[in-house]
Amino acid sequence: MPFYSEKVLDHFKNPRNVGEIKDADGVGEVGNPVCGDMMTFYIKVKENPSGESLKDNLLEEVKFQTFGCGAAIAVSSMVSEMAKGKTIEEALKITNASVAGELGGLPANKMHCSNLGADALHKAIEDYLNKQKVTK
Numbered sequence: 001m002p003f004y005s006e007k008v009l010d011h012f013k014n015p016r017n018v019g020e021i022k023d024a025d026g027v028g029e030v031g032n033p034v035c036g037d038m039m040t041f042y043i044k045v046k047e048n049p050s051g052e053s054l055k056d057n058l059l060e061e062v063k064f065q066t067f068g069c070g071a072a073i074a075v076s077s078m079v080s081e082m083a084k085g086k087t088i089e090e091a092l093k094i095t096n097a098s099v100a101g102e103l104g105g106l107p108a109n110k111m112h113c114s115n116l117g118a119d120a121l122h123k124a125i126e127d128y129l130n131k132q133k134v135t136k
Contacts, residue, residue: 004070005104011074016081019063026131028123030116037068037113039076039120045128048087054132055089064120071110075117078103088125094118 004012021042031038044061051057062084066076078099083091096115100106106113 003107007102007104008071008074008106011077011103012070015073015077017063017077017084018065020065021061021063024124026124026126026128028120028125028127030120030123032112032116035069035112037066037072037116039064039066039068039072039116041080041120041124043124043128045088054129055087055092057088059083059086059088059091062121069110069113071106071113072116074103075099075113076120079117079121083121088129092122092125094121
Protein backbone atom coordinates (compact mmCIF):
# COMPACT_ATOMS: atom_id res chain seq x y z
CA MET A 1 0.00 0.00 0.00
CA PRO A 2 1.40 3.43 -0.93
CA PHE A 3 2.31 5.90 1.78
CA TYR A 4 0.15 9.01 1.89
CA SER A 5 0.92 12.16 3.86
CA GLU A 6 -1.48 13.44 6.52
CA LYS A 7 -2.47 16.24 4.12
CA VAL A 8 -3.39 13.77 1.37
CA LEU A 9 -5.46 11.73 3.82
CA ASP A 10 -7.17 14.88 5.14
CA HIS A 11 -8.10 16.12 1.65
CA PHE A 12 -9.32 12.62 0.74
CA LYS A 13 -11.44 12.19 3.88
CA ASN A 14 -12.64 15.82 3.96
CA PRO A 15 -12.50 17.09 0.39
CA ARG A 16 -13.07 20.82 -0.03
CA ASN A 17 -15.19 22.45 -2.74
CA VAL A 18 -16.91 19.30 -4.00
CA GLY A 19 -19.82 19.87 -6.33
CA GLU A 20 -20.96 21.50 -9.52
CA ILE A 21 -21.46 25.16 -10.38
CA LYS A 22 -24.64 25.18 -12.48
CA ASP A 23 -23.88 28.50 -14.20
CA ALA A 24 -20.11 28.04 -14.36
CA ASP A 25 -18.05 30.51 -16.35
CA GLY A 26 -15.67 27.72 -17.33
CA VAL A 27 -15.68 23.91 -17.22
CA GLY A 28 -12.72 21.60 -17.69
CA GLU A 29 -12.82 17.82 -17.87
CA VAL A 30 -9.95 15.37 -18.01
CA GLY A 31 -9.62 11.65 -17.60
CA ASN A 32 -7.08 8.90 -17.57
CA PRO A 33 -8.54 5.74 -19.12
CA VAL A 34 -5.64 3.64 -17.79
CA CYS A 35 -6.43 4.25 -14.12
CA GLY A 36 -10.08 5.29 -14.51
CA ASP A 37 -9.74 8.71 -12.85
CA MET A 38 -12.12 11.39 -14.17
CA MET A 39 -12.11 15.02 -13.01
CA THR A 40 -14.36 17.94 -13.86
CA PHE A 41 -13.57 21.43 -12.61
CA TYR A 42 -16.03 24.33 -12.56
CA ILE A 43 -15.01 27.96 -12.10
CA LYS A 44 -16.91 31.17 -11.39
CA VAL A 45 -14.93 34.28 -12.32
CA LYS A 46 -15.23 37.73 -10.80
CA GLU A 47 -14.08 40.51 -13.08
CA ASN A 48 -11.39 42.67 -11.56
CA PRO A 49 -12.48 46.24 -12.42
CA SER A 50 -8.92 47.53 -12.25
CA GLY A 51 -7.62 44.61 -14.31
CA GLU A 52 -6.29 45.38 -17.73
CA SER A 53 -6.71 41.87 -19.09
CA LEU A 54 -8.96 38.89 -18.55
CA LYS A 55 -6.07 37.20 -16.73
CA ASP A 56 -6.43 39.78 -13.92
CA ASN A 57 -9.91 38.44 -13.13
CA LEU A 58 -10.33 36.39 -9.95
CA LEU A 59 -11.46 32.81 -9.50
CA GLU A 60 -14.26 33.55 -7.07
CA GLU A 61 -15.48 29.97 -6.83
CA VAL A 62 -13.86 26.65 -7.77
CA LYS A 63 -15.66 23.32 -7.48
CA PHE A 64 -14.93 19.84 -8.73
CA GLN A 65 -16.42 16.41 -9.25
CA THR A 66 -13.93 13.56 -9.29
CA PHE A 67 -14.40 9.87 -9.85
CA GLY A 68 -11.19 8.13 -8.94
CA CYS A 69 -8.76 6.96 -6.31
CA GLY A 70 -8.05 8.67 -3.00
CA ALA A 71 -5.07 10.51 -4.47
CA ALA A 72 -7.20 11.89 -7.32
CA ILE A 73 -9.80 13.19 -4.85
CA ALA A 74 -7.11 14.71 -2.61
CA VAL A 75 -5.43 16.35 -5.61
CA SER A 76 -8.75 17.82 -6.82
CA SER A 77 -9.48 19.19 -3.37
CA MET A 78 -6.01 20.74 -3.08
CA VAL A 79 -6.12 22.26 -6.58
CA SER A 80 -9.48 23.86 -5.78
CA GLU A 81 -8.07 25.35 -2.57
CA MET A 82 -4.92 26.58 -4.31
CA ALA A 83 -6.91 28.26 -7.11
CA LYS A 84 -9.75 29.88 -5.17
CA GLY A 85 -9.29 33.65 -4.83
CA LYS A 86 -6.35 33.73 -7.24
CA THR A 87 -6.21 35.64 -10.49
CA ILE A 88 -6.47 33.60 -13.66
CA GLU A 89 -2.81 34.29 -14.32
CA GLU A 90 -1.83 32.99 -10.87
CA ALA A 91 -4.06 29.91 -11.23
CA LEU A 92 -2.47 29.05 -14.58
CA LYS A 93 0.87 28.76 -12.73
CA ILE A 94 -0.44 25.87 -10.60
CA THR A 95 1.50 22.81 -11.74
CA ASN A 96 1.48 19.12 -10.99
CA ALA A 97 4.68 19.60 -8.98
CA SER A 98 3.25 22.46 -6.91
CA VAL A 99 0.10 20.44 -6.14
CA ALA A 100 2.12 17.39 -5.06
CA GLY A 101 4.34 19.68 -2.97
CA GLU A 102 1.36 21.25 -1.20
CA LEU A 103 0.09 17.77 -0.39
CA GLY A 104 3.42 16.77 1.13
CA GLY A 105 4.25 14.51 -1.79
CA LEU A 106 2.54 11.65 -3.57
CA PRO A 107 3.72 8.09 -4.20
CA ALA A 108 5.44 7.79 -7.59
CA ASN A 109 2.64 5.63 -9.00
CA LYS A 110 0.09 8.35 -8.10
CA MET A 111 1.90 11.40 -9.54
CA HIS A 112 -0.26 11.24 -12.66
CA CYS A 113 -3.20 12.29 -10.46
CA SER A 114 -1.58 15.66 -9.79
CA ASN A 115 -1.24 16.15 -13.55
CA LEU A 116 -4.96 15.57 -13.96
CA GLY A 117 -5.93 18.13 -11.33
CA ALA A 118 -3.82 20.94 -12.76
CA ASP A 119 -4.90 20.00 -16.30
CA ALA A 120 -8.61 20.07 -15.42
CA LEU A 121 -8.26 23.50 -13.79
CA HIS A 122 -6.33 24.84 -16.79
CA LYS A 123 -9.00 23.47 -19.16
CA ALA A 124 -11.73 25.23 -17.18
CA ILE A 125 -9.77 28.49 -17.42
CA GLU A 126 -9.22 27.98 -21.17
CA ASP A 127 -12.96 27.37 -21.55
CA TYR A 128 -13.68 30.66 -19.75
CA LEU A 129 -11.13 32.61 -21.82
CA ASN A 130 -12.50 31.17 -25.08
CA LYS A 131 -16.05 32.15 -24.11
CA GLN A 132 -14.88 35.69 -23.30
CA LYS A 133 -13.28 36.12 -26.72
CA VAL A 134 -16.60 35.22 -28.30
CA THR A 135 -18.68 37.58 -26.13
CA LYS A 136 -16.33 40.59 -25.86
